Amino acid sequence: MCPTSLGRVQTRWAIIIIPAIIAAVVSLITHNAGWIVLIGIYFVLGVLLDTLFYRFVIRWQPPWLTFALTVGEFVLVYILAHWLKVGLTNVEAIVEFWAAWIIAIWTKVAILPLLSLSWIENAGEFRQTGWAVAPQYVPLAVTVFQQTDPSGAPRLVREFSSVGTLPKELRDLPSPSAVRINPFKN
Amino acid sequence: MTAPYPRDSVLAVVGEGFGSTLVHTTARYLGFTNREITIYGPNASPINTYQQFAHNLGQTVLRSESESHFLAPDWPTFAQIDAWSRKSPGPLWRTTRRKYNPGVPEILTEAQIVMQKLGWEECRVPLRVGWIQREMEPMPHFVLYDEQANFIGRSKHVMLAPGHGPLSWPPMLAQARKDPKLAERIVQAYQAKQYAPGGRYIVLGAGIASVNEWANILDIGASVLALTRNPQPETQDLNVPRCLFESLGIDAYVSLPWEQRVRFLGEVLKGSRPERRSWLQKIEQGEREGRFAAAVGEIGAVEAGPAGLHVFVQGKGEEIGWLDVTGITAGTGFNKSVLTIPLLRRLVDYYKVPVVDGRLKLQTNCGLPGLDRPDSRLCCMGLIANSIIPHGDTIAGLKFISRRFVSDVARAENLRIRSFPSRLNMQVTIGHDVAKALRTIPTTPQLA
Numbered sequence: 001m002c003p004t005s006l007g008r009v010q011t012r013w014a015i016i017i018i019p020a021i022i023a024a025v026v027s028l029i030t031h032n033a034g035w036i037v038l039i040g041i042y043f044v045l046g047v048l049l050d051t052l053f054y055r056f057v058i059r060w061q062p063p064w065l066t067f068a069l070t071v072g073e074f075v076l077v078y079i080l081a082h083w084l085k086v087g088l089t090n091v092e093a094i095v096e097f098w099a100a101w102i103i104a105i106w107t108k109v110a111i112l113p114l115l116s117l118s119w120i121e122n123a124g125e126f127r128q129t130g131w132a133v134a135p136q137y138v139p140l141a142v143t144v145f146q147q148t149d150p151s152g153a154p155r156l157v158r159e160f161s162s163v164g165t166l167p168k169e170l171r172d173l174p175s176p177s178a179v180r181i182n183p184f185k186n
Numbered sequence: 187m188t189a190p191y192p193r194d195s196v197l198a199v200v201g202e203g204f205g206s207t208l209v210h211t212t213a214r215y216l217g218f219t220n221r222e223i224t225i226y227g228p229n230a231s232p233i234n235t236y237q238q239f240a241h242n243l244g245q246t247v248l249r250s251e252s253e254s255h256f257l258a259p260d261w262p263t264f265a266q267i268d269a270w271s272r273k274s275p276g277p278l279w280r281t282t283r284r285k286y287n288p289g290v291p292e293i294l295t296e297a298q299i300v301m302q303k304l305g306w307e308e309c310r311v312p313l314r315v316g317w318i319q320r321e322m323e324p325m326p327h328f329v330l331y332d333e334q335a336n337f338i339g340r341s342k343h344v345m346l347a348p349g350h351g352p353l354s355w356p357p358m359l360a361q362a363r364k365d366p367k368l369a370e371r372i373v374q375a376y377q378a379k380q381y382a383p384g385g386r387y388i389v390l391g392a393g394i395a396s397v398n399e400w401a402n403i404l405d406i407g408a409s410v411l412a413l414t415r416n417p418q419p420e421t422q423d424l425n426v427p428r429c430l431f432e433s434l435g436i437d438a439y440v441s442l443p444w445e446q447r448v449r450f451l452g453e454v455l456k457g458s459r460p461e462r463r464s465w466l467q468k469i470e471q472g473e474r475e476g477r478f479a480a481a482v483g484e485i486g487a488v489e490a491g492p493a494g495l496h497v498f499v500q501g502k503g504e505e506i507g508w509l510d511v512t513g514i515t516a517g518t519g520f521n522k523s524v525l526t527i528p529l530l531r532r533l534v535d536y537y538k539v540p541v542v543d544g545r546l547k548l549q550t551n552c553g554l555p556g557l558d559r560p561d562s563r564l565c566c567m568g569l570i571a572n573s574i575i576p577h578g579d580t581i582a583g584l585k586f587i588s589r590r591f592v593s594d595v596a597r598a599e600n601l602r603i604r605s606f607p608s609r610l611n612m613q614v615t616i617g618h619d620v621a622k623a624l625r626t627i628p629t630t631p632q633l634a
Contacts (some may be wrong), residue, residue: 041240062282063282063283064282117212118593123434124554127433129590133440137549137560
């Protein structure tokens with residue numbers, strides 16, 4: 001995958017939703033905002049890395065690198081959580097981080113490709129499955145069809161049609177050929 | 187049981203190869219029914235042509251990676267199915283390092299399962315399309331005729347997936363093959379062939395097909411001279427740089443002027459090959475045993491000789507001269523000109539579709555200029571579309587085009603998209619069936 005900054009941010013946002021909802025519920029139940037704050041720190045830090053760092057150092061991201069980046073993010077989140085005193089024990093913070101990551105990576109690997117056929121091809125961006133550059137349609141170079149008259153065939157064609165009865169006055173008209181006409185006969 | 191004809195459909199695929207399977211799978215995934223899809227082609231299986239070529243080449247694994255398979259979305263990947271099937275983390279470990287290449291028997295098994303589960307055959311009209319007529323009334327659509335000009339169906343949207351042109355021969359070999367005695371000793375890598383132990387062979391080219399042949403010749407105990415017109419290319423895992431597989435690269439590529447695109451294609455597709463551990467070992471061993479050598483030059487003359495062929499090789503920088511060899515194998519692939527495909531030639535002639543140097547000058551949505559409209563698409567896929575999608579003739583490229591074409595059709599027809607639970611169920615069911623089938627076939631060794 002060759003993600004863009006926009007793709008990274010959109011993807012990060014999409015995969016963090018479920019962990020954030022779960023953390024919010026846990027915070028409400030335990031009356032401890034630390035659970036949701038930790039997810040918030042993870043998200044904000046991730047967006048900063050996506051927009052200010054990863055875009056300059058990573059062009060093509062193989063799957064193993066995704067895991068390596070997560071380990072780096074874990075260390076940074078751990079330090080920030082201590083500095084900001086989020087109100088969780090070390091064990092709680094570690095368990096929450098990795099549980100959130102497992103849910104996020106499953107969303108990324110299994111759910112997003114099913115939701116959007118072209119999410120991976122579109123560098124992690126949620127775009128319509130379409131062509132990158134809008135086509136310029138051109139008219140057909142040859143006329144292969146004629147404009148049809150909504151009333152059907154032209155009137156004269158209908159008049160000439162052998163479907164109807166031939167008028168009597170047309171039956172004995174002379175041939176248009178002049179081959180048999182004697183020019184010397186007046 | 188094939189489809190009755192003449193048949194009216196919403197979307198039709200002209201050609202019954204891999205492209206047809208991917209368009210069909212994607213269409214079914216998004217919510218089209220089999221009644222709305224028609225596939226035109228005489229082969230009873232979409233894998234026949236590929237299987238024959240792979241067998242002739244002795245190819246055992248795909249060059250593509252784990253996403254290149256026959257399910258519409260990118261989950262599950264083939265490595266995930268393989269790992270599930272064999273209850274082994276090996277494929278997953280390889281795929282994290284991008285060193286997993288699906289085996290040919292495995293991928294063809296998957297194609298068969300997908301085809302059977304989704305009813306590919308029910309949609310197939312067993313005739314080759316010979317002519318496509320644009321009609322505007324009562325709504326824009328296409329009328330299709332077979333090669334005897336019999337009416338065989340109508341469709342609102344058509345995908346042209348005719349595959350490759352005929353095999354390509356260097357002019358000197360094409361000339362030599364007119365003599366039946368010489369012809370049987372000059373073969374194409376993609377043709378059926380057999381090598382004799384102790385024989386001496388020249389293999390032209392250094393792309394993946396040629397390297398396969400080097401390995402095949404060395405395996406049988408014969409000797410091989412690898413002859414290329416230019417110094418050999420760098421090894422490269424995929425046909426084109428990785429990011430070119432994705433929209434970001436394709437955006438940049440399509441934004442280039444036509445001439446630059448063609449020049450770029452010429453550079454990236456000049457016969458690159460992936461690095462395979464087992465090939466390298468064989469070639470190094472062959473070199474040590476004096477059974478493998480590489481040279482830069484061109485064949486200047488071919489005659490009948492005591493070993494079979496008497497060949498003059500014009501070396502570049504070094505004199506090579508006349509050689510006595512058992513045979514020549516050309517790894518020169520297929521003729522890439524669209525004019526070698528009869529239906530396309532007729533369309534180009536009649537509808538004045540622009541062609542430059544044998545390539546269709548397609549719209550940026552792979553549409554055929556003049557005939558393609560948003561409400562009635564006429565789109566191309568495969569090698570004929572690589573001026574827009576550089577890897578158009580790979581499974582990944584066919585998938586890229588299929589997804590966009592079918593999505594265009596879905597939008598034009600206001601299709602009610604299949605629900606998420608139904609899509610998930612479809613993937614899980616087919617993935618499970620593929621995994622079950624993979625258990626019955628031996629694991630193909632990975633080469634990377």
